[in-house]
């Protein structure tokens with residue numbers, strides 16, 4: 001039998017057809033690319049589950065072959081574009097919502113907006129796990145334990161009131177957490193939380209690593225992320241060579 005597939009969590013933002021020149025931070029993945037990524041994960045043998053479920057399987061020691069698709073910030077395309085693709089492909093996913101941002105223009109791409117309260121409810125009704133991304137998108141690694149606890153408790157309560165169900169997963173804004181933030185997240189009652197850019201560790205459910213999925217991410221890059229080789233490679237390569245490699249991988253897509 002082939003080597004067991006490593007557990008995997010992927011961190012997306014929007015699913016929309018946006019050219020790279022309009023998306024300098026790479027926050028939007030094209031719907032066709034996203035479909036191909038889901039197909040590839042399935043063809044490798046992954047089961048795609050909610051983030052909370054991935055954390056539960058890790059605790060039981062049975063997370064091999066399990067992957068979680070996660071989406072930060074709560075963009076409206078998560079309901080309009082992502083949810084239908086999830087239904088088509090029978091994949092589960094988790095959307096991390098900033099409870100203080102509902103219905104407003106998106107800070108990093110003002111041509112789109114954040115889900116409204118009704119839309120968050122519709123997403124939950126569609127079977128998507130709703131998680132917290134704090135109330136004000138605070139950098140929890142910079143504000144200390146007490147304030148982090150307040151923010152995490154507040155967004156949990158606000159989102160639970162909104163969907164009429166439990167909110168048990170969180171994603172750290174900017175992917176950043178320190179020991180205080182991780183402790184605050186556990187004390188606020190979450191069962192699982194994730195960072196980004198591969199940072200974190202698999203043996204702490206409140207400090208789980210997620211791999212960033214950016215606009216133009218190729219299937220070659222997805223393979224490197226799966227094996228946790230992407231971030232080390234990007235750190236090691238001189239910037240120009242890394243950009244060339246990514247461009248070439250894109251052309252191959």
Ligand SMILES: [Zn+2]
Pocket residue numbers: 072073133137173174
């Ligand atoms: Zn965010």
